[in-house]
Amino acid sequence: LPPLLLFRFQTIGAAFVAKVMSVGDQTVTLGIWDTAGSERYEAMSRIYYRGARAAVVCYDLTDSGSFQRAKFWVNELQNCEEGCRIYLCGTKSDLLEEDRRKRGVDFHDVQDYADEIKADLFETSSKTGQSVDELFQKVAEDYVNFSAFQVMTEDKGVNLGQRNSPYFYSCCHH
Numbered sequence: 001l002p003p004l005l006l007f008r009f010q011t012i013g014a015a016f017v018a019k020v021m022s023v024g025d026q027t028v029t030l031g032i033w034d035t036a037g038s039e040r041y042e043a044m045s046r047i048y049y050r051g052a053r054a055a056v057v058c059y060d061l062t063d064s065g066s067f068q069r070a071k072f073w074v075n076e077l078q079n080c081e082e083g084c085r086i087y088l089c090g091t092k093s094d095l096l097e098e099d100r101r102k103r104g105v106d107f108h109d110v111q112d113y114a115d116e117i118k119a120d121l122f123e124t125s126s127k128t129g130q131s132v133d134e135l136f137q138k139v140a141e142d143y144v145n146f147s148a149f150q151v152m153t154e155d156k157g158v159n160l161g162q163r164n165s166p167y168f169y170s171c172c173h174h
């Protein structure tokens with residue numbers, strides 16, 4: 001490897017990826033911003049999650065401090081982004097599989113917290129891919145189901161034939 005590739009860089013600002021998902025007979029394109037976790041870039045992260053419909057708040061399953069920092073972001077989202085569904089995501093589950101003693105965050109404590117904030121909870125691994133697809137599938141399903149529910153309960157109703165309807169421009173294609 002060229003020497004430069006041996007370094008791992010912190011996310012600065014944010015990285016973006018689009019992921020096309022199927023939910024029943026619908027296709028949903030998720031626009032995913034991976035924002036910087038470091039407090040140093042806190043103000044910048046805010047720019048990216050403004051108006052988000054879902055947030056995956058990650059913490060390291062082996063590091064209790066990271067769970068405390070995740071709670072900070074949950075509070076931020078609850079205060080600033082009313083329509084944003086929250087998903088808690090414990091990362092590096094492969095390390096726990098190797099050695100259970102590495103768990104730094106008790107599962108039941110997180111589950112209680114998830115219930116309290118009405119969030120879904122996933123324990124994932126980027127290394128093995130465990131539960132990653134399930135997590136994004138749930139995000140897409142909730143988006144479709146929740147949007148449909150919103151349309152049904154709109155006071156005035158929504159005319160989907162109207163080109164300037166905000167629903168027409170949502171990421172949800174039929």
Ligand SMILES: Nc1nc2c(ncn2[C@@H]2O[C@H](COP(=O)(O)OP(=O)(O)OP(=O)(O)O)[C@@H](O)[C@H]2O)c(=O)[nH]1
Binds near residue numbers: 036
């Ligand atoms: N064993 C294991 N290590 C992981 C996993 N995910 C990330 N890592 C390691 O943890 C370190 C940090 O991973 P990142 O994904 O860059 O962390 P991040 O939270 O995005 O960091 P920022 O970009 O600073 O926000 C790296 O050394 C990764 O190799 C995982 O699922 N399993």
